[in-house]
Amino acid sequence: MTEKIEQMLTYYVKNREHHKFRRAPKDPYRLAVNYEREGLDDLERTVRRLRDMLEEETPVVLPGESIAFLRTVVTVPEIYTAAEFEELSRKHYIHEQGKVCNISPDYMHLLSCGFDGKKREIRKRIAEFEKNGERERVRYERSLLDTLEAIETFTDRYAQEAERVGNQEAARLLRRVPREKPETFLEALQFLRIVHYCLWCSFNYHNTLGRFDQYMYPFYEKDMREGRLTKESALELVEEFFLCLNKDSDLYTGMQQGDNGQSMVLGGLKPDGTESYNELSDICLQASLELKLIDPKINLRVNKNTPLSMYVRGTELTRQGLGFPQYSNDDIVVKALLDWGYEEKDAYNYAMAACWEFIIPGCGMDIPNINGLSFPACVVASVNRLQEFDTFEEVMTDVKKNIYAEAKRLRDSVASVYLEPAPLLSMLMDGCVERGTDISRGNKYNNFGFHGTGIATAVDSLASVRKYVYEEKSITKETLLDALEKDFKGYEELANMLRYEGPKMGNDEDEVDELATILLDWFADSMEGFKNERGGIYRVGTGSAMYYIWQSKDEQATPDGRHKGEQFAANYSPSIFTRLDGPISIVKSFTKQNLTRVSNGGPLTIELSDTMFRNEESLEKTAQFVKTFVDLGGHQMQINAVNREQMIDAKKHPENHRNLIVRVWGWSGYFVELDECYQDHIIKRMELVV
Numbered sequence: 001m002t003e004k005i006e007q008m009l010t011y012y013v014k015n016r017e018h019h020k021f022r023r024a025p026k027d028p029y030r031l032a033v034n035y036e037r038e039g040l041d042d043l044e045r046t047v048r049r050l051r052d053m054l055e056e057e058t059p060v061v062l063p064g065e066s067i068a069f070l071r072t073v074v075t076v077p078e079i080y081t082a083a084e085f086e087e088l089s090r091k092h093y094i095h096e097q098g099k100v101c102n103i104s105p106d107y108m109h110l111l112s113c114g115f116d117g118k119k120r121e122i123r124k125r126i127a128e129f130e131k132n133g134e135r136e137r138v139r140y141e142r143s144l145l146d147t148l149e150a151i152e153t154f155t156d157r158y159a160q161e162a163e164r165v166g167n168q169e170a171a172r173l174l175r176r177v178p179r180e181k182p183e184t185f186l187e188a189l190q191f192l193r194i195v196h197y198c199l200w201c202s203f204n205y206h207n208t209l210g211r212f213d214q215y216m217y218p219f220y221e222k223d224m225r226e227g228r229l230t231k232e233s234a235l236e237l238v239e240e241f242f243l244c245l246n247k248d249s250d251l252y253t254g255m256q257q258g259d260n261g262q263s264m265v266l267g268g269l270k271p272d273g274t275e276s277y278n279e280l281s282d283i284c285l286q287a288s289l290e291l292k293l294i295d296p297k298i299n300l301r302v303n304k305n306t307p308l309s310m311y312v313r314g315t316e317l318t319r320q321g322l323g324f325p326q327y328s329n330d331d332i333v334v335k336a337l338l339d340w341g342y343e344e345k346d347a348y349n350y351a352m353a354a355c356w357e358f359i360i361p362g363c364g365m366d367i368p369n370i371n372g373l374s375f376p377a378c379v380v381a382s383v384n385r386l387q388e389f390d391t392f393e394e395v396m397t398d399v400k401k402n403i404y405a406e407a408k409r410l411r412d413s414v415a416s417v418y419l420e421p422a423p424l425l426s427m428l429m430d431g432c433v434e435r436g437t438d439i440s441r442g443n444k445y446n447n448f449g450f451h452g453t454g455i456a457t458a459v460d461s462l463a464s465v466r467k468y469v470y471e472e473k474s475i476t477k478e479t480l481l482d483a484l485e486k487d488f489k490g491y492e493e494l495a496n497m498l499r500y501e502g503p504k505m506g507n508d509e510d511e512v513d514e515l516a517t518i519l520l521d522w523f524a525d526s527m528e529g530f531k532n533e534r535g536g537i538y539r540v541g542t543g544s545a546m547y548y549i550w551q552s553k554d555e556q557a558t559p560d561g562r563h564k565g566e567q568f569a570a571n572y573s574p575s576i577f578t579r580l581d582g583p584i585s586i587v588k589s590f591t592k593q594n595l596t597r598v599s600n601g602g603p604l605t606i607e608l609s610d611t612m613f614r615n616e617e618s619l620e621k622t623a624q625f626v627k628t629f630v631d632l633g634g635h636q637m638q639i640n641a642v643n644r645e646q647m648i649d650a651k652k653h654p655e656n657h658r659n660l661i662v663r664v665w666g667w668s669g670y671f672v673e674l675d676e677c678y679q680d681h682i683i684k685r686m687e688l689v690v
Helices: 003-014 017-021 032-038 042-056 082-091 114-131 135-164 168-176 185-201 217-225 231-247 279-291 308-319 330-339 375-383 392-413 455-471 477-485 492-500 510-527 583-589 616-631 644-652 676-688
Strands: 263-266 297-302 326-329 367-374 448-453 538-540 604-609 636-642 661-663 668-670
Touching: 003 017, 003 231, 003 279, 032 042, 042 135, 042 185, 114 135, 135 168, 135 185, 168 185, 185 217, 185 231, 217 231, 217 279, 231 279, 263 279, 279 297, 279 308, 297 308, 308 616, 308 636, 326 330, 326 616, 367 375, 367 392, 375 392, 375 448, 375 455, 375 477, 392 455, 392 510, 448 510, 455 477, 455 510, 477 492, 510 538, 510 583, 583 604, 583 616, 616 636, 644 676
Parallel strands: 263 297, 297 326, 367 448, 448 538, 604 636
Antiparallel strands: 326 636, 661 668
16 A cells, blocks of 8 residues: 555545545535425426535545545435425335435446547437427437536635645546546546536435446556556555545445445456456455445345365455455356346346346346345234144245235235435436436336345244144144243243254254245246236346344244344345354355345345454365355355454444444444444344354
């Protein structure tokens, strides 16, 4: 790490000195009242919001920085008043906040031509649409021009500020980009920073960086070839860009600080079977290793032929306690996407959305996290009617009915989706400029993704019912139902036995793991063949997002010994109180299922003791563990390197652990800034440490 980066790291991260430029939070509805009074429609409002937001901003350029732009206005305004939004919500399904989010832009739509080139393209479209009398398309295209001009005006103010503080390099750069297309790696990074910054100011959140090592590589390679860069100077630029992603990330929308969607994908197979991992991919890993920051979240695409050395490289990052890289297996994911109808070129170009859902840069307007199904709830509904079933097969038949019924309820619940227009984001997506339509209306792929929560709790519960009630008959139906109704009060020995001696998914027991295969197949079957209102399919997955907290908090006690309200495991993972035979048994249990059918996203999430990373031999063993998971056909994995005592102390003395990073469900965050329920869940997961 160079002295310059060390100084910036201290300034922005350790001391957070840039916070002095921030203004006090403002009323989020401060502009919406004016928009309502003026009678503006939603498209006009989104364009005005970006312009007004950028006009409120105060340009800040530090003397030595090469890549500028810093947020000073902490509250992005809404385009609707509270009353208007309430009325809108009565008529439509509002996903999250009604914003286009959680997709992967194709930044080359602007990087390849600059704003000037894009404006020429837009004006050409305007002429065509005017000739055909398509007024609405003309109006839309003009909104794109207004958006670009607002960003240019803002960039001019930044260039003036750079000149004022004597940063001539930044001033020169900002006079060129984003108007002109970038010619150098530095220009491309500054261009990307401007666009990414303005997406957040447009309230399009969870903007991923996508396949950064692929679309930025031509700029890197050209500079290296022409002698403008060395690997050392390129690393410094990448590290400065990564620091930019952390300047304002605490202001970004998310369930928790850190849940901001700034994911980055490295490597991956090409359609011809060759590997795309390159020098820039390696530089990104090195930058993340040296900086030790929560952004960007690194995702490595791997496959059965990925060498062990690549896993060792990734494990070096895990050892830092960052909770990433997350690994995604091309052998499973590409096949899943092809089976779902994605074109081959798109399937091989997949990236991650905010957490781990698979999405195609530029053409995917999928909503991959639209809702979630609770497997335990489907099981509980059948267990509560246990007296009606003479055989375990009858129980399973009823569980299947519940899954199908819940699947229908979920499909019906997401009808009439409304999303705010997103003009800037539309210019980064295929076909929007050409068609004169906003990305909020849909694109090439318009699939909805449903999470599947608590699979281990559901499996363990069914396995216990089968073993103790129907096979051994050591627990009567009446006893089990009474114990569940009373939350095991008076049945403490039974609860303990079910928790710690009952059959569990994660111990490589075929009969138990087969239940997971059955449940996941039913989940896939229940959604197969149906189309959503946008013409897309329903994808299902093994992820949980925040539902492992939400869907468990009111769920009654379950036959695996779980108490009422006790949390499910995050994502596709063993129950948090399972006693395991070891890490290999886990990966065997969690790779037997038909994962290509449930690849909306959702990694096997495992906590490993930080003692497993203390020397090179243990580092290689951990890398081999990940490789084994991939070679066995696992679809995704993420690992926390944890220290239970450190986490407990961090709860007591947060001031001593400000930079302690953990993996939560699909993102990494600072432990001391998490809500207590998430902190406690992570500490509880550590009892499973293997």
